[in-house]
Amino acid sequence: MTGTPKTYEAALERLNAYIKDHNMRRSVVREMILEQVVALPQPFTAEQLAKACKAERISVGSVYNVLSVFIDAQIVHAFQRQRGQNATEYELTTVVENCIQMICGRCKRATTIHDIAIEHLIAIRKYSNFNPHHYTLFIYGECKHCRQALLTKKKAL
Secondary structure, eight states: OOSOHHHHHHHHHHHHHHHHHTTOOOOHHHHHHHHHHHHSOSSEEHHHHHHHHGGGTOOHHHHHHHHHHHHHTTSEEEEEEEESEEEEEEEETTSOOOEEEEEETTTOOEEEEOOHHHHHHHHHOOBTTBOOOOOEEEEEEOOHHHHHHHHHHHHHO
């Protein structure tokens, strides 16, 4: 399991509070999907989650419906990532960390970086009517491998 039992318990507690607040019934399927969400490497796609739930005979439709509940309950958050084509990825809110990623527009390689100057700037920035909890910053460009391949190709011509 990628996540810890503590992570699962925190997510389950959040789910149970949401179910109680919204007068919903408890569901074994939701809890089974939650187990898979915690077990998956973060972030993950709905397709990866559906594949992980196949052994439990949980339908793809149920996976999408439960993901919607998990988003509303703030157990996971969804974000768009461009990897070949636009895809929605999900991540547990209990394991979310501030993240800066550089993504190559050609090969779609993503590299996580730590930039103290940017992190400091974001940390001291105040927003009216908004209290940030965490962030993910995507920087799109061209990686050195693709840049070198392009230069080599141009020299060959």
